[in-house]
Amino acid sequence: MEAAESTGRENMEENPFEPYMETLRQQLEDQDPVFLIGIIVALAVVVITCVFLKYFLTSKTVCSAVLLVGLCDSGKTLLFSRLLSGNYKRTQTSITDSSAPYKAKNDKGSTWTLIDLPGHDSLRPQYLEKFKSAARAIVFVVDSAIFQKEVRDVAEFLYVLLTDTVICRNTPLLLVACNKQDITMAKSAKLIQQQLEKELNTLRVTRSAALSSQDGSVGGSLFLGKKGKDFEFSQLPMKVEFVECSARGSKGEDGAADTESLELSLAKL
């Protein structure tokens, strides 16, 4: 009795679909084969177009720039000059960006554009806005000698970078270059990383508690890292590396710069 009931119930469930399947099958068979082929071709074209669009419009293939960003006087322009030509050049505060093609020192010999953005507070947002979508990697240059005094400014700039929607979407490689290692008071990369993590920990709380803006858009954007745990760079979706370098070099103006670790990391791109 129960078996009959259960099979009856199964039949009941299949039955509603069965007539539809039957009619569909009959209709397909009745149709002209040419018409059927037309439908199949159209569907295939649509699928292929979608795949192509997705492939070509992903920003990863459009990006080919490495941005040099950082606070004012951190040594970006000198680093730019060293990476491109190896020469020491006197520099002043930049007020526009400079760009040049860079040949990476790896086996593939890939070339991409190295862009040096000005670090001054009033120019920083507009240049970042202009170039952030094309960034494949961002080299964040930090002045290791006076880092202790500038910790909050550095952390604030880094926070702005990490919470930017475009950068979060593309997840470029973030290389924090601790520059000016030739000065004796320079902090090591490890120390800088710890200090930044501590500062960003507090910053993400205050920023997300900030007021929303007057037209309704939320002031505090996404929350960095994981809630409940202390902030660490490993919690971020993008890869963050800390390297030490010295654009001036230990021997002064005539010597070579100590940028090997930076160049190695850049070569891995």
Add this chain to the structure above:
Amino acid sequence: MLDFFTIFSKGGIVLWCFQGAGVTESFTGPVNALIRSVILQERSGNNSYTHEALSLKYKLDNEFELIFVVGFQKILTLTYVDKFIDDVQLHFRDRYKNELEQKGSLKLLNNSFEFGNEFKMLLREAEASGKAKSPAPMRSFKESEKSQKTVKSMIETKGGDKGKEQSGKKNKNTKKDAPAAEAAKGDQVKAPPTVQKVTVENGNQGLTADEIMLKKREEFFRKHMAAPPEKTSSKSPKPQKPREKPRRVWDISGKSGKSTKTLDYSDSRNGEDSTNEGEPNQDVFFDQVSAVGLCLFSSKKAGGFGGMFGMLKGLVGSKNLTQADMEPVLDKMRDHLIGTSSAKGISDQMSSYVCLAVASTVKQALQDSLVQILQPKRRVDILRDVMDAQIQRRPFVITFCGVNGVGKSTNLAKISFWLIENGFTVLIAACDTFRAGAVEQLRTHQRRLNSLHPPEKHGGRPVVQLYEKGYGKDAAGIAMEAIAYARNQSFDVVLVDTAGRMQDNAPLMTALAKLIAVNMPDLVLFVGEALVGNEAVDQLVKFNQALADHSMSDKPRLIDGIVLTKFDTIDDKVGAAISMTYITGQPIVFVGTGQTYNDLRSLNARAVVSALMKA
């Protein structure tokens, strides 16, 4: 004489530098200070800057994106420096045109720009010309004209008096007319040197004064003006006319001397009927186009008119718009259109096309620059600063100042609500000891805030307390006591409410400055309403001035931020935000959008600018 001279690109790479003999300090510091304060601020009109003992002059070359900076000791007054920079710029550009024209910075990095010899030669020339302009030596009596006059001619009789007076008057007329004539000639002549020259010449008193004037003026015209000399003869009858006060012309459309008749288009006549109308229409067209920014037409070579391609070239480059750029292009375009026979129809079409294309570019550039003005130059994170003060075991003091009735007490309550929501304890100092009901108002706010956040939930102590000493007492004293009380009771934030005062009221401004100077608050917020209009500029300038004047130290506490209130009452008239931020250079920290505690926002620069541009 010069301490240093540098040429560097806008991207920051120094192309060439020269350091004077005996100068050991590096010039990087002063030049960086120059860049940061002057070039980036884009405020000052002149091109000089002083940094400690050095005086710096600079010149921008926007075509090749270079900056030329010269530095010398402040105590020296070198007259040849301006011309010297221009010469150096021209020579450098001519010599390295090829390298500089290339896009990308590789050439700049790889090349070494040798300029030493030319520079030394130019410097020698400039110094020599500077020495040549020494003051003229005094003439001896024998050389002067007076020694050649007879004694009889100098005796004053009635007739002689008149003769002398008339000649004196004519001299004055010619003095006045000469600059007027030159101003009427065109914009190309600089006024000061001409006036100087004429006054020097006027020293020649004598019977032949008029002829001397005419002769000298002709000489001057010939030397300085491109106009043909026969025009000067037409100008000469002018001084004979009796001088009357010219009728003041209020220019309606920016072009003086145009009567309203020519601008009257109410007649339904077609333009082709009379040739008279062709002229005014073209003039209006040129006005329109020049007003919108015709200089975008000019390609990078000045004066070149290459039709459509010229416009595109000009649009692609980032050229600074100046009056001098517009002049040659405007003239060329005028000639070009007059030359074509069907100028009327084409000019109308062209004007609309040009205006559309140019207007959209100008609008985008304006939007970008406005957003840049409104972006805060430094961090606006009050919570972070309060946390810092908490670590240092001292209260974070915020002072509110402003004119009467802008909403200081209301916004103070809103800000204390926001701070309480984020877990801080607040002490409100009632330093408004003048207005009746001010203390009671704050007490009401305190009660409401405490009822919203009852002390039981926050560790047993009330989150908001009011420190008041009634009416009529000294505000600065109350503030100091309040801060000491907060430190003892370990409050996190002290909000000091002051009385509203007009910016012209000197004793009240002094009292406010004293309060701020004595108590050294962490944040001085100026509360201004969004409806204020042009008054905002006056208010802010006078408040800042008062704070700077009455402070004892050499680093006075000025206004650190702006609270823009009553933002919900304006729909699109958001211009007050722009003017306030531009005048002080300080960010807008809060925006008040209503009367309840939740109506506190932060400023979104892009939204404000798009609202502004939509209007």
